[in-house]
Every structure is written in C-alpha cells, then in structure tokens.
Amino acid sequence: MHLLFVGIVLALSSLVSSLDNGLVRTPPMGWMTWERYRCDIDCEDDPENCIGEDLIKRIADKMVDSGWRDLGYVYISIDDCWTLKARDSSGRLQPDPKRFPSGIKALADYVHARGLKLGIYADLGNYTCGGYPGTTLDNIKIDAETFAKWEVDMLKFDGCYSNSSEKAIGYPKMSAALNATGRPILYSCSWPAYEGGLPPKVNYSLLGEICNMWRNYDDIQDSWESVLNIIEWFAENQDNLQPAAGPGRWNDPDMLIVGDFGLSYEQSKSQLAIWAILAAPLIMSNDLMTISEDSKELLQNRLMIYINQDPLGKQGKRIAKVGCLEVWLRELADEQYAVAVLNTGTDGLPKRFTTSLAELSITKCTFGYKLYNVFDKEYLGTFKPETAFQLPVNPSGVVMLFVRPAALAYHPL
Ligand SMILES: *[C@@H]1O[C@H](CO)[C@@H](O)[C@H](O)[C@H]1NC(C)=O
Numbered sequence: 092m093h094l095l096f097v098g099i100v101l102a103l104s105s106l107v108s109s110l111d112n113g114l115v116r117t118p119p120m121g122w123m124t125w126e127r128y129r130c131d132i133d134c135e136d137d138p139e140n141c142i143g144e145d146l147i148k149r150i151a152d153k154m155v156d157s158g159w160r161d162l163g164y165v166y167i168s169i170d171d172c173w174t175l176k177a178r179d180s181s182g183r184l185q186p187d188p189k190r191f192p193s194g195i196k197a198l199a200d201y202v203h204a205r206g207l208k209l210g211i212y213a214d215l216g217n218y219t220c221g222g223y224p225g226t227t228l229d230n231i232k233i234d235a236e237t238f239a240k241w242e243v244d245m246l247k248f249d250g251c252y253s254n255s256s257e258k259a260i261g262y263p264k265m266s267a268a269l270n271a272t273g274r275p276i277l278y279s280c281s282w283p284a285y286e287g288g289l290p291p292k293v294n295y296s297l298l299g300e301i302c303n304m305w306r307n308y309d310d311i312q313d314s315w316e317s318v319l320n321i322i323e324w325f326a327e328n329q330d331n332l333q334p335a336a337g338p339g340r341w342n343d344p345d346m347l348i349v350g351d352f353g354l355s356y357e358q359s360k361s362q363l364a365i366w367a368i369l370a371a372p373l374i375m376s377n378d379l380m381t382i383s384e385d386s387k388e389l390l391q392n393r394l395m396i397y398i399n400q401d402p403l404g405k406q407g408k409r410i411a412k413v414g415c416l417e418v419w420l421r422e423l424a425d426e427q428y429a430v431a432v433l434n435t436g437t438d439g440l441p442k443r444f445t446t447s448l449a450e451l452s453i454t455k456c457t458f459g460y461k462l463y464n465v466f467d468k469e470y471l472g473t474f475k476p477e478t479a480f481q482l483p484v485n486p487s488g489v490v491m492l493f494v495r496p497a498a499l500a501y502h503p504l
C-alpha cells in the first residue's frame with residue numbers, strides 16, 4: 092500500500108516536472124515592447140515610441156508610480172531590434188549605442204533598483220525576425236553568458252531563420268546554457284509556435300522540462316478578431332494544451348493588448364477574463380504613459396489578478412459552447428473556482444444566460460458558495476449549488492465570476 096502510494100506520487104510528480112530554476116511558480120506578469128512598439132528604431136523623429144533605454148526607463152518609472160509593480164507586474168522586456176546589425180569583435184551581441192547609450196547592464200541596474208526585472212530578446216537562427224543578428228547554435232553559449240553578465244532576468248528566444256532540426260537542438264541547448272550561467276533566467280520559448288503548436292510535432296513534456304513558458308500560436312495583433320482567433324485556437328486544442336501548464340511552465344497566448352487601439356471596453360474585459368482562466372502570463376504591451384483610466388482599472392483588477400495567480404496553477408478550459416455563448420471554468424486552490432461566460436456574438440442585445448453552480452459541476456460545498464462579479468466588483472450573495480441564476484452578457488463581452496466556498500470568510504476584493 093505504502094509503496095504503491097509512493098509510486099503514484101512519483102508518477103504524478105514526473106508528469107508535471109518543470110524547469111528547475113525556481114522561477115514563475117505562478118504566471119509571470121509584466122510588460123513587453125513588441126505588440127505596441129514593434130521595431131521602431133527611429134529615435135530622432137519618433138522619440139516617444141522608439142525602442143531604447145529611454146522608453147524602458149519611462150515605463151519602469153510608471154510601473155512603480157502607478158501601482159503596477161505592487162500588483163505583480165514586475166517583468167519589463169525588450170523585444171526585437173535592440174542590437175546593432177553586427178556582433179562585436181569578440182562575437183557578442185551589442186546594443187545599438189545610439190538607443191542604449193548606457194548599455195544593458197546599466198539598464199538592468201536601473202530596473203532592479205525599482206524592484207523590477209529586465210527581460211531581453213534573442214532569436215535561434217541566422218537572423219532575428221526583424222533582421223538583426225541571430226543566435227546560431229554556435230552562439231548559444233556566448234549569448235547566455237552575455238545576458239547573465241548583464242544581469243538580465245528573462246529571455247524570450249524566438250525562432251525565425253532556423254529549421255526544425257536546429258530548433259530541436261537549439262532550444263534545449265539554450266536552456267542548459269542559461270542554467271550553466273548560475274543565474275536564474277526566465278526562459279520563454281517560441282519553439283512550439285513555429286511547429287504548429289500541437290503534438291506530435293510539439294512535445295509538451297519536453298517543453299515543460301526546458302522552458303518556463305512558450306508561445307503556442309500566432310502573434311497577437313491589435314484587434315478583437317485576433318483575440319477571438321487565439322481564444323478559439325486555445326479552446327479547440329485545450330486537451331493537448333491544458334495538461335502542459337503548471338507551476339513553472341506556462342502556455343502563452345501572447346501579450347495583453349488592453350489599453351491599445353483595437354479593443355472596446357467589453358472586449359478588453361474578455362481578453363483579461365480568458366487569459367486569467369488560461370493561467371496565461373499577463374504581459375502587457377501598451378503605452379503606460381497615456382493609458383486610459385478604464386483600461387488601467389481593468390488591468391489592475393485585483394480579483395482578476397488573484398484568479399490568474401492562483402497557486403494551484405491549473406489551466407482552465409472551455410466547458411460549453413452554445414451558439415455564441417461560451418462557458419469557461421478554472422479550478423482554483425481551496426475549492427474556489429473562476430467562471431467566465433463569453434458572448435462572441437455581434438447581436439447588440441445582451442444575452443441572458445441562466446445557469447446554476449451544479450450545472451457548472453461546482454457541487455462539493457453543500458452549504459453553498461459566495462459569488463463575486465469580478466469586473467463589476469460586486470458581491471452577488473451566497474448560492475446553493477442547485478440555485479439558478481441569470482447573467483446578462485454583453486456583445487463581445489464577458490461576465491466573470493469568482494466562486495468561493497461560503498465557509499471561507501475572507502474575500503480578496
Ligand atoms: C540548474 O539546474 C539544476 C538541476 O536541475 C538546478 O538544481 C539549478 O537550480 C539550476 N540552476 C539555475 C540557475 O537555473
């Protein structure tokens with residue numbers, strides 16, 4: 092009996108073994124340049140938007156002053172287009188001195204002094220996607236050492252300009268090279284996105300052992316269409332994706348575009364609700380200098396963040412789809428749950444959705460559950476599992492509920 096139990100525990104723990112660098116036991120939160128700032132290197136004519144240390148410092152200051160850091164948004168990441176077009180005489184990547192006059196180490200110091208972490212970008216291949224020097228298999232060791240020497244905290248490793256067999260060698264090799272530096276560096280792998288994101292081409296057990304997070308699918312664009320397309324892909328493939336995630340190892344549906352140009356207020360809630368259910372990294376790409384109060388309040392919603400950061404680390408799933416209404420459910424620690432009802436329709440009349448906790452398979456606590464509306468910041472009362480209730484769901488919007496056993500007193504609103 093005892094041996095059998097040990098055997099089961101071992102089997103379970105090997106199933107969920109993750110990259111052993113101690114990082115991101117809950118999904119990483121932060122900010123990244125790519126979706127909003129792209130490859131803008133024109134600091135002369137577009138100083139507000141160009142990729143350089145000035146932008147990173149302004150954002151870092153904002154992350155502290157406007158409360159982002161204290162809510163958990165601590166990674167601040169430079170994406171593509173930060174280097175010169177050639178390596179230096181010793182073969183190292185070098186930042187463009189016009190845009191990063193102080194160098195990356197000084198920038199890391201600036202960011203660290205504010206209680207934040209610095210992320211950087213490289214690409215396994217001949218070039219980065221933007222045409223800057225790539226990291227070929229031969230360069231992996233020197234690049235890992237360079238990033239560690241600069242005291243960088245996160246690496247996004249893209250995959251343009253390499254083939255599948257090079258990727259199969261290069262992604263594990265970079266993981267080992269980062270480990271060998273002795274510096275814990277969050278390792279974000281774009282590998283699966285280049286292989287279609289699904290088994291048998293993608294081995295999620297292996298990914299979880301070598302990467303902390305990975306992009307599974309297409310780049311997000313600044314539109315609701317793009318968000319919906321990503322949501323649908325994650326739902327359709329959830330049986331492959333959901334078991335891959337856990338503490339230290341996360342699926343990444345890509346950046347949050349809340350606060351940019353493309354999403355309405357309702358659509359912004361929808362992206363946040365589904366990303367929280369998916370246990371996705373909450374990495375914004377937006378202009379924190381000019382963001383609206385509405386967008387800021389949504390991104391800083393404490394209950395949404397609490398759900399996303401649940402310590403169980405179990406990714407949620409779409410459990411029903413009826414016409415344009417979708418029901419998403421995530422199991423949280425302490426028998427708590429998060430539910431999102433999404434209306435993908437464009438019919439202007441809010442859809443009334445009637446359900447009960449029992450219908451959502453939330454039945455364990457016969458005393459009932461306290462229900463909170465996450466984005467309305469409203470306590471809805473205590474509900475027995477079989478009690479029916481109705482939710483009006485706005486077009487391209489969502490109602491997100493936090494469900495907590497009635498016996499648990501504290502609520503995190
Ligand atoms: C390197 O890997 C070993 C073994 O998995 C682990 O114990 C150690 O913490 C890792 N170090 C870093 C810096 O990631």
Ligand SMILES: *[C@@H]1O[C@H](CO)[C@@H](O)[C@H](O)[C@H]1NC(C)=O
Pocket residue numbers: 217252253254
């Ligand atoms: C990378 O460069 C090598 C050497 O020039 C070339 O043989 C290879 O095809 C290139 N790979 C890709 C994916 O572009």
Ligand SMILES: *[C@@H]1O[C@H](CO)[C@@H](O)[C@H](O)[C@H]1NC(C)=O
Pocket residue numbers: 254255256257
């Ligand atoms: C991938 O690239 C490597 C090195 O450039 C080459 O040796 C190999 O044949 C290529 N593999 C495929 C499947 O194209």
Ligand SMILES: *[C@@H]1O[C@H](CO)[C@@H](O)[C@H](O)[C@H]1NC(C)=O
Pocket residue numbers: 294295296297300
């Ligand atoms: C996937 O990777 C795991 C862990 O490295 C390995 O044990 C397993 O054999 C691989 N699966 C396939 C189908 O290659």
